[in-house]
Amino acid sequence: MSAPSLPPPSPPPGSSAAAPPSGPLTRTVARWVLGPAGKQRVRVSQTLLSLGVFLLFALILQAAVLLGLADERAAGVLTAFSLSTAGGFLLLIRSGLNEALHPPEPSLTLAQMVCAIVEVCGAYAVMGAARGVVIVMLMVVLTFGMFVLRPGQARAMALLAALLLATVMVLGNRLDPERHPSEVEIVHAAIAALALGSVSILTIRFGRMRARLSGQREELRQALARIHEMATRDELTGLPNRRTLREMLERRSVDAAPLAVVLIDLDHFKRINDEHGHQIGDRALCHFARLAQEELRGSTDIVGRWGGEEFLLLLPETASMSARACVDRLRQRLGRHPLPGVAPTLALSFSAGVGDCRGPDDIEAVIERADQAMYRAKEAGRGRTELE
Numbered sequence: 001m002s003a004p005s006l007p008p009p010s011p012p013p014g015s016s017a018a019a020p021p022s023g024p025l026t027r028t029v030a031r032w033v034l035g036p037a038g039k040q041r042v043r044v045s046q047t048l049l050s051l052g053v054f055l056l057f058a059l060i061l062q063a064a065v066l067l068g069l070a071d072e073r074a075a076g077v078l079t080a081f082s083l084s085t086a087g088g089f090l091l092l093i094r095s096g097l098n099e100a101l102h103p104p105e106p107s108l109t110l111a112q113m114v115c116a117i118v119e120v121c122g123a124y125a126v127m128g129a130a131r132g133v134v135i136v137m138l139m140v141v142l143t144f145g146m147f148v149l150r151p152g153q154a155r156a157m158a159l160l161a162a163l164l165l166a167t168v169m170v171l172g173n174r175l176d177p178e179r180h181p182s183e184v185e186i187v188h189a190a191i192a193a194l195a196l197g198s199v200s201i202l203t204i205r206f207g208r209m210r211a212r213l214s215g216q217r218e219e220l221r222q223a224l225a226r227i228h229e230m231a232t233r234d235e236l237t238g239l240p241n242r243r244t245l246r247e248m249l250e251r252r253s254v255d256a257a258p259l260a261v262v263l264i265d266l267d268h269f270k271r272i273n274d275e276h277g278h279q280i281g282d283r284a285l286c287h288f289a290r291l292a293q294e295e296l297r298g299s300t301d302i303v304g305r306w307g308g309e310e311f312l313l314l315l316p317e318t319a320s321m322s323a324r325a326c327v328d329r330l331r332q333r334l335g336r337h338p339l340p341g342v343a344p345t346l347a348l349s350f351s352a353g354v355g356d357c358r359g360p361d362d363i364e365a366v367i368e369r370a371d372q373a374m375y376r377a378k379e380a381g382r383g384r385t386e387l388e
Contacts, residue, residue: 040096043107047090050112050144054086057137061123064130074126078119085115109148113157116141121164125172128179135192138165142199150211151204158200165192236282237289240304245312248302249363252316259357260323262313263370267349267382269309276342284348285309287339295330312367320354320387327352327385351377352385 033048034041058079064070089112092098099106120141124134138161145157169189172180232244240248252259266272266288273281285305292303292311302314315323331350338347353373355366369388377386 034094040093040099040106043093043098044090046107047086047093051086051090054082058082064127069128069130071126071128078122078126081122082119085119089115105148107148109145110153110157113141113145114160116144117157117161117164121161121168124165125168132184132188132191135165135188135195138192139195139199142196142203146203146206147210149203149207151207154200154203154207158196158203162193162196165189234305237286237305239289239293239311240302242304242306242312245302245304245306245314246363248304249314249357250360252314253357253360253363255316257317258319260313260315260318260320261355261357261366261370262315262323262327262352263306263355263367263374264311264313264327264350264352265374265378266309266311267351267378272346276346280339280342280346283341284339284346287337288334288348288350291333291337292330295333296326301326320356323354324385324387327354331383331385349383351382353377353388354385355388 034044061070061075061079065072065075089108092101092108093106098108102108102111117138120134120137123137124131127134142154142157142161145154149157166189169180169185173182173185232240234241249261266284269281269284272284288311289303289305292313296303296313296315300316304312304314306312313323313327315326318326331352334348334350338345351374353370353376355370355373357363357366366388373386373388377384380386
Protein backbone atom coordinates (compact mmCIF):
# COMPACT_ATOMS: atom_id res chain seq x y z
CA MET A 1 0.00 0.00 0.00
CA SER A 2 1.25 3.46 -0.75
CA ALA A 3 0.62 6.55 1.18
CA PRO A 4 -2.08 8.65 -0.43
CA SER A 5 -1.10 12.25 -1.09
CA LEU A 6 -3.81 13.96 0.89
CA PRO A 7 -5.35 17.05 -0.72
CA PRO A 8 -4.91 20.07 1.53
CA PRO A 9 -7.99 22.17 2.18
CA SER A 10 -8.12 25.63 0.67
CA PRO A 11 -7.03 28.38 3.04
CA PRO A 12 -10.05 29.71 4.96
CA PRO A 13 -11.42 33.13 3.98
CA GLY A 14 -9.43 35.93 5.53
CA SER A 15 -6.20 33.96 5.92
CA SER A 16 -3.43 35.47 3.84
CA ALA A 17 -0.23 33.85 5.02
CA ALA A 18 1.22 31.12 7.13
CA ALA A 19 2.59 32.00 10.57
CA PRO A 20 5.75 34.07 9.99
CA PRO A 21 8.89 32.19 11.04
CA SER A 22 11.36 33.87 13.37
CA GLY A 23 15.01 34.49 12.69
CA PRO A 24 16.66 35.81 9.48
CA LEU A 25 17.93 32.39 8.36
CA THR A 26 14.59 30.72 9.05
CA ARG A 27 12.76 33.45 7.14
CA THR A 28 15.12 33.09 4.20
CA VAL A 29 14.61 29.32 4.09
CA ALA A 30 10.85 29.78 4.45
CA ARG A 31 10.77 32.22 1.52
CA TRP A 32 12.76 29.80 -0.60
CA VAL A 33 10.63 26.77 0.29
CA LEU A 34 7.18 28.31 0.77
CA GLY A 35 7.44 31.35 -1.48
CA PRO A 36 6.44 34.94 -0.70
CA ALA A 37 3.92 35.66 2.04
CA GLY A 38 0.29 35.43 0.98
CA LYS A 39 -2.42 32.90 0.23
CA GLN A 40 -0.09 31.00 -2.08
CA ARG A 41 2.29 30.36 0.82
CA VAL A 42 -0.61 28.90 2.80
CA ARG A 43 -1.38 26.52 -0.06
CA VAL A 44 2.26 25.46 -0.33
CA SER A 45 2.52 24.84 3.42
CA GLN A 46 -0.66 22.76 3.41
CA THR A 47 0.57 20.72 0.45
CA LEU A 48 3.82 20.13 2.31
CA LEU A 49 1.77 18.94 5.27
CA SER A 50 -0.03 16.38 3.12
CA LEU A 51 3.33 15.32 1.68
CA GLY A 52 4.58 14.76 5.22
CA VAL A 53 1.58 12.54 5.94
CA PHE A 54 2.36 10.63 2.76
CA LEU A 55 5.99 10.06 3.78
CA LEU A 56 5.00 8.82 7.23
CA PHE A 57 2.47 6.48 5.73
CA ALA A 58 5.11 5.24 3.28
CA LEU A 59 7.23 4.18 6.24
CA ILE A 60 4.26 2.23 7.59
CA LEU A 61 3.89 0.61 4.18
CA GLN A 62 7.52 -0.50 4.18
CA ALA A 63 7.02 -1.97 7.63
CA ALA A 64 4.05 -3.90 6.24
CA VAL A 65 6.27 -5.19 3.42
CA LEU A 66 8.91 -6.35 5.93
CA LEU A 67 6.19 -8.12 7.92
CA GLY A 68 5.00 -9.91 4.80
CA LEU A 69 1.61 -8.13 4.77
CA ALA A 70 2.14 -6.27 1.48
CA ASP A 71 3.61 -7.27 -1.86
CA GLU A 72 6.97 -5.53 -2.28
CA ARG A 73 6.80 -4.93 -6.04
CA ALA A 74 3.20 -3.70 -6.10
CA ALA A 75 3.85 -1.50 -3.06
CA GLY A 76 6.89 0.01 -4.78
CA VAL A 77 4.93 0.87 -7.92
CA LEU A 78 2.13 2.45 -5.92
CA THR A 79 4.59 4.39 -3.78
CA ALA A 80 6.29 5.76 -6.90
CA PHE A 81 2.91 6.83 -8.30
CA SER A 82 1.94 8.50 -5.03
CA LEU A 83 5.28 10.27 -4.72
CA SER A 84 5.15 11.58 -8.30
CA THR A 85 1.60 12.92 -7.94
CA ALA A 86 2.26 14.51 -4.52
CA GLY A 87 5.50 16.06 -5.78
CA GLY A 88 3.82 17.22 -8.96
CA PHE A 89 1.07 19.05 -7.09
CA LEU A 90 3.66 20.63 -4.80
CA LEU A 91 5.67 21.89 -7.78
CA LEU A 92 2.52 23.21 -9.48
CA ILE A 93 1.47 25.19 -6.42
CA ARG A 94 4.99 26.38 -5.53
CA SER A 95 5.56 27.62 -9.09
CA GLY A 96 2.22 29.47 -9.17
CA LEU A 97 0.94 27.56 -12.20
CA ASN A 98 -2.04 26.42 -10.13
CA GLU A 99 -3.50 29.93 -10.23
CA ALA A 100 -3.35 29.92 -14.03
CA LEU A 101 -4.66 26.35 -14.39
CA HIS A 102 -7.70 26.75 -12.17
CA PRO A 103 -8.22 30.30 -10.83
CA PRO A 104 -11.58 29.55 -9.11
CA GLU A 105 -9.95 26.94 -6.83
CA PRO A 106 -6.15 27.31 -6.99
CA SER A 107 -5.59 24.74 -4.24
CA LEU A 108 -6.55 22.07 -6.83
CA THR A 109 -8.37 20.20 -4.08
CA LEU A 110 -10.61 18.14 -6.38
CA ALA A 111 -7.70 16.94 -8.52
CA GLN A 112 -5.67 16.05 -5.44
CA MET A 113 -8.62 14.19 -3.92
CA VAL A 114 -9.11 12.10 -7.06
CA CYS A 115 -5.44 11.09 -7.02
CA ALA A 116 -5.58 10.33 -3.30
CA ILE A 117 -8.69 8.15 -3.72
CA VAL A 118 -6.97 6.20 -6.51
CA GLU A 119 -3.90 5.71 -4.31
CA VAL A 120 -5.94 4.56 -1.29
CA CYS A 121 -7.90 2.05 -3.35
CA GLY A 122 -4.65 0.82 -4.86
CA ALA A 123 -3.26 0.41 -1.36
CA TYR A 124 -6.32 -1.68 -0.47
CA ALA A 125 -5.44 -4.03 -3.33
CA VAL A 126 -1.84 -4.68 -2.19
CA MET A 127 -2.14 -4.71 1.61
CA GLY A 128 -3.33 -8.27 2.02
CA ALA A 129 -4.74 -9.14 5.43
CA ALA A 130 -4.17 -5.61 6.76
CA ARG A 131 -6.16 -3.93 3.98
CA GLY A 132 -9.16 -3.14 6.18
CA VAL A 133 -7.32 -0.28 7.89
CA VAL A 134 -7.00 1.49 4.53
CA ILE A 135 -10.71 2.38 4.69
CA VAL A 136 -9.81 4.89 7.40
CA MET A 137 -7.63 6.75 4.89
CA LEU A 138 -10.59 7.23 2.56
CA MET A 139 -12.38 8.98 5.39
CA VAL A 140 -9.34 11.20 5.91
CA VAL A 141 -9.25 12.09 2.20
CA LEU A 142 -12.92 13.11 2.19
CA THR A 143 -12.45 15.06 5.41
CA PHE A 144 -9.70 17.13 3.80
CA GLY A 145 -12.23 18.35 1.25
CA MET A 146 -14.71 19.44 3.89
CA PHE A 147 -13.42 23.02 3.92
CA VAL A 148 -13.73 23.71 0.21
CA LEU A 149 -16.10 21.27 -1.54
CA ARG A 150 -19.62 22.22 -2.49
CA PRO A 151 -22.35 19.70 -1.60
CA GLY A 152 -22.49 18.33 -5.16
CA GLN A 153 -18.72 17.91 -5.28
CA ALA A 154 -18.71 16.15 -1.90
CA ARG A 155 -21.32 13.67 -3.16
CA ALA A 156 -19.29 13.08 -6.32
CA MET A 157 -16.09 12.38 -4.37
CA ALA A 158 -17.86 10.00 -1.98
CA LEU A 159 -19.46 8.17 -4.92
CA LEU A 160 -16.11 7.92 -6.71
CA ALA A 161 -14.47 6.49 -3.59
CA ALA A 162 -17.27 3.97 -3.07
CA LEU A 163 -17.32 2.81 -6.72
CA LEU A 164 -13.54 2.53 -7.00
CA LEU A 165 -13.21 0.66 -3.71
CA ALA A 166 -16.07 -1.68 -4.69
CA THR A 167 -14.35 -2.36 -8.02
CA VAL A 168 -11.10 -3.25 -6.25
CA MET A 169 -12.97 -5.55 -3.85
CA VAL A 170 -14.79 -7.38 -6.64
CA LEU A 171 -11.67 -7.78 -8.76
CA GLY A 172 -9.69 -8.97 -5.75
CA ASN A 173 -12.33 -11.57 -4.94
CA ARG A 174 -12.52 -12.75 -8.57
CA LEU A 175 -8.76 -12.87 -9.23
CA ASP A 176 -7.55 -14.03 -5.82
CA PRO A 177 -10.45 -15.41 -3.75
CA GLU A 178 -8.07 -16.97 -1.26
CA ARG A 179 -6.62 -13.61 -0.20
CA HIS A 180 -9.91 -11.75 -0.77
CA PRO A 181 -12.66 -14.04 0.53
CA SER A 182 -16.23 -12.92 -0.09
CA GLU A 183 -17.11 -12.84 3.62
CA VAL A 184 -14.26 -10.42 4.44
CA GLU A 185 -14.97 -8.19 1.44
CA ILE A 186 -18.66 -7.97 2.36
CA VAL A 187 -17.76 -6.85 5.89
CA HIS A 188 -15.24 -4.35 4.55
CA ALA A 189 -17.78 -3.04 2.05
CA ALA A 190 -20.36 -2.52 4.79
CA ILE A 191 -17.85 -0.68 6.97
CA ALA A 192 -16.73 1.45 4.01
CA ALA A 193 -20.32 2.30 3.09
CA LEU A 194 -21.07 3.37 6.66
CA ALA A 195 -17.85 5.40 6.98
CA LEU A 196 -18.03 7.06 3.57
CA GLY A 197 -21.71 7.82 3.95
CA SER A 198 -21.22 9.43 7.36
CA VAL A 199 -18.27 11.55 6.25
CA SER A 200 -19.98 12.62 3.02
CA ILE A 201 -23.11 13.67 4.93
CA LEU A 202 -21.00 15.74 7.32
CA THR A 203 -19.08 17.26 4.40
CA ILE A 204 -22.31 18.15 2.58
CA ARG A 205 -23.78 19.75 5.70
CA PHE A 206 -20.56 21.65 6.31
CA GLY A 207 -20.58 22.85 2.70
CA ARG A 208 -24.16 24.10 3.04
CA MET A 209 -23.25 25.87 6.26
CA ARG A 210 -20.27 27.49 4.50
CA ALA A 211 -22.56 28.58 1.66
CA ARG A 212 -24.98 30.16 4.15
CA LEU A 213 -22.14 31.94 5.93
CA SER A 214 -20.75 33.13 2.60
CA GLY A 215 -24.18 34.46 1.65
CA GLN A 216 -24.49 36.22 5.00
CA ARG A 217 -21.04 37.76 4.58
CA GLU A 218 -22.03 39.02 1.12
CA GLU A 219 -25.27 40.48 2.50
CA LEU A 220 -23.28 42.16 5.27
CA ARG A 221 -20.78 43.53 2.75
CA GLN A 222 -23.60 44.95 0.62
CA ALA A 223 -25.29 46.43 3.69
CA LEU A 224 -22.05 48.09 4.77
CA ALA A 225 -21.59 49.41 1.23
CA ARG A 226 -25.12 50.86 1.32
CA ILE A 227 -24.48 52.42 4.73
CA HIS A 228 -21.22 53.91 3.45
CA GLU A 229 -23.04 55.22 0.38
CA MET A 230 -25.72 56.81 2.54
CA ALA A 231 -23.11 58.33 4.84
CA THR A 232 -21.00 59.82 2.04
CA ARG A 233 -23.41 60.51 -0.82
CA ASP A 234 -26.40 62.75 -1.30
CA GLU A 235 -29.43 60.51 -1.68
CA LEU A 236 -31.09 62.58 -4.41
CA THR A 237 -28.22 63.48 -6.74
CA GLY A 238 -25.69 60.77 -5.87
CA LEU A 239 -23.01 63.45 -5.41
CA PRO A 240 -20.71 63.62 -2.38
CA ASN A 241 -22.53 65.16 0.56
CA ARG A 242 -21.46 68.06 2.78
CA ARG A 243 -19.44 65.95 5.24
CA THR A 244 -17.62 64.11 2.45
CA LEU A 245 -16.83 67.41 0.71
CA ARG A 246 -15.25 68.73 3.90
CA GLU A 247 -13.10 65.61 4.20
CA MET A 248 -12.04 65.92 0.56
CA LEU A 249 -11.23 69.61 1.05
CA GLU A 250 -9.12 68.78 4.10
CA ARG A 251 -7.15 66.19 2.13
CA ARG A 252 -6.65 68.41 -0.91
CA SER A 253 -5.73 71.49 1.10
CA VAL A 254 -2.39 70.03 2.24
CA ASP A 255 -1.05 70.09 -1.33
CA ALA A 256 1.10 73.03 -2.34
CA ALA A 257 -0.73 73.40 -5.67
CA PRO A 258 -3.54 75.97 -5.99
CA LEU A 259 -7.00 74.82 -4.95
CA ALA A 260 -10.10 76.74 -6.00
CA VAL A 261 -13.30 76.40 -3.98
CA VAL A 262 -16.52 77.36 -5.75
CA LEU A 263 -19.89 77.73 -4.05
CA ILE A 264 -22.87 77.60 -6.42
CA ASP A 265 -26.52 78.47 -5.77
CA LEU A 266 -29.26 77.75 -8.31
CA ASP A 267 -31.12 80.97 -9.06
CA HIS A 268 -34.81 81.31 -8.15
CA PHE A 269 -35.01 77.73 -6.96
CA LYS A 270 -37.85 78.51 -4.52
CA ARG A 271 -39.88 79.86 -7.45
CA ILE A 272 -39.27 76.59 -9.36
CA ASN A 273 -40.63 74.59 -6.43
CA ASP A 274 -43.62 76.92 -6.00
CA GLU A 275 -44.58 77.06 -9.68
CA HIS A 276 -43.69 73.52 -10.83
CA GLY A 277 -43.73 71.45 -7.66
CA HIS A 278 -41.05 69.78 -5.61
CA GLN A 279 -40.75 66.86 -8.01
CA ILE A 280 -39.61 69.23 -10.79
CA GLY A 281 -37.33 70.91 -8.26
CA ASP A 282 -35.69 67.58 -7.49
CA ARG A 283 -35.29 66.92 -11.19
CA ALA A 284 -33.66 70.32 -11.59
CA LEU A 285 -31.10 69.49 -8.91
CA CYS A 286 -30.30 66.15 -10.56
CA HIS A 287 -30.11 67.83 -13.98
CA PHE A 288 -27.54 70.34 -12.74
CA ALA A 289 -25.56 67.59 -10.97
CA ARG A 290 -25.33 65.53 -14.16
CA LEU A 291 -24.24 68.47 -16.33
CA ALA A 292 -21.65 69.55 -13.75
CA GLN A 293 -20.13 66.07 -13.64
CA GLU A 294 -19.96 65.99 -17.45
CA GLU A 295 -18.31 69.42 -17.66
CA LEU A 296 -15.67 69.01 -14.97
CA ARG A 297 -12.43 67.06 -15.18
CA GLY A 298 -13.56 63.68 -13.90
CA SER A 299 -10.18 62.55 -12.59
CA THR A 300 -9.43 65.62 -10.47
CA ASP A 301 -12.36 68.02 -10.10
CA ILE A 302 -15.07 67.33 -7.56
CA VAL A 303 -18.67 68.53 -7.38
CA GLY A 304 -20.93 67.81 -4.43
CA ARG A 305 -24.19 68.94 -2.94
CA TRP A 306 -23.53 71.40 -0.15
CA GLY A 307 -27.18 71.59 0.92
CA GLY A 308 -30.54 72.60 -0.52
CA GLU A 309 -29.92 74.19 -3.93
CA GLU A 310 -26.25 74.86 -3.16
CA PHE A 311 -23.34 72.93 -4.66
CA LEU A 312 -19.63 73.03 -3.92
CA LEU A 313 -16.86 72.58 -6.49
CA LEU A 314 -13.28 71.65 -5.62
CA LEU A 315 -10.88 72.43 -8.46
CA PRO A 316 -7.31 71.27 -7.67
CA GLU A 317 -4.36 72.89 -9.43
CA THR A 318 -6.65 75.71 -10.50
CA ALA A 319 -6.22 79.42 -9.74
CA SER A 320 -9.24 81.66 -9.22
CA MET A 321 -9.29 83.07 -12.77
CA SER A 322 -9.14 79.62 -14.33
CA ALA A 323 -11.86 78.47 -11.93
CA ARG A 324 -14.01 81.38 -13.07
CA ALA A 325 -13.60 80.30 -16.69
CA CYS A 326 -14.56 76.73 -15.75
CA VAL A 327 -17.69 77.93 -13.96
CA ASP A 328 -18.64 80.12 -16.94
CA ARG A 329 -18.37 77.09 -19.25
CA LEU A 330 -20.67 75.19 -16.91
CA ARG A 331 -23.14 78.08 -16.96
CA GLN A 332 -23.15 78.14 -20.75
CA ARG A 333 -23.68 74.39 -20.88
CA LEU A 334 -26.59 74.68 -18.45
CA GLY A 335 -28.11 77.40 -20.65
CA ARG A 336 -27.88 75.17 -23.73
CA HIS A 337 -29.62 72.28 -21.94
CA PRO A 338 -32.90 73.32 -20.32
CA LEU A 339 -34.64 70.89 -18.03
CA PRO A 340 -36.33 68.33 -20.32
CA GLY A 341 -39.98 67.39 -20.03
CA VAL A 342 -41.14 70.75 -18.67
CA ALA A 343 -43.43 73.12 -20.57
CA PRO A 344 -42.89 75.98 -20.95
CA THR A 345 -39.10 75.53 -21.28
CA LEU A 346 -37.37 75.75 -17.91
CA ALA A 347 -33.83 77.08 -18.27
CA LEU A 348 -31.71 76.99 -15.15
CA SER A 349 -29.08 79.48 -14.08
CA PHE A 350 -26.87 79.88 -11.05
CA SER A 351 -24.75 82.34 -9.12
CA ALA A 352 -21.26 81.38 -7.99
CA GLY A 353 -18.50 82.57 -5.72
CA VAL A 354 -14.85 81.53 -6.05
CA GLY A 355 -12.27 81.35 -3.28
CA ASP A 356 -8.62 80.31 -3.16
CA CYS A 357 -7.76 77.81 -0.41
CA ARG A 358 -4.45 78.74 1.22
CA GLY A 359 -3.84 75.58 3.22
CA PRO A 360 -5.34 73.32 5.90
CA ASP A 361 -5.92 76.23 8.28
CA ASP A 362 -7.90 78.15 5.68
CA ILE A 363 -10.75 75.67 5.15
CA GLU A 364 -13.51 77.43 7.10
CA ALA A 365 -12.34 80.83 5.94
CA VAL A 366 -12.26 79.95 2.23
CA ILE A 367 -15.77 78.51 2.40
CA GLU A 368 -16.93 81.74 4.04
CA ARG A 369 -15.16 83.86 1.39
CA ALA A 370 -16.69 81.82 -1.43
CA ASP A 371 -20.10 82.16 0.23
CA GLN A 372 -19.75 85.95 0.47
CA ALA A 373 -18.63 86.12 -3.17
CA MET A 374 -21.67 84.06 -4.18
CA TYR A 375 -24.02 86.45 -2.38
CA ARG A 376 -22.36 89.39 -4.13
CA ALA A 377 -23.09 87.63 -7.42
CA LYS A 378 -26.76 87.26 -6.46
CA GLU A 379 -27.00 90.88 -5.37
CA ALA A 380 -25.40 91.94 -8.65
CA GLY A 381 -28.21 90.35 -10.65
CA ARG A 382 -27.64 86.59 -10.46
CA GLY A 383 -26.40 84.37 -13.24
CA ARG A 384 -22.80 85.45 -12.72
CA THR A 385 -19.57 84.54 -10.91
CA GLU A 386 -17.69 86.68 -8.39
CA LEU A 387 -14.18 86.17 -7.01
CA GLU A 388 -13.36 86.54 -3.34
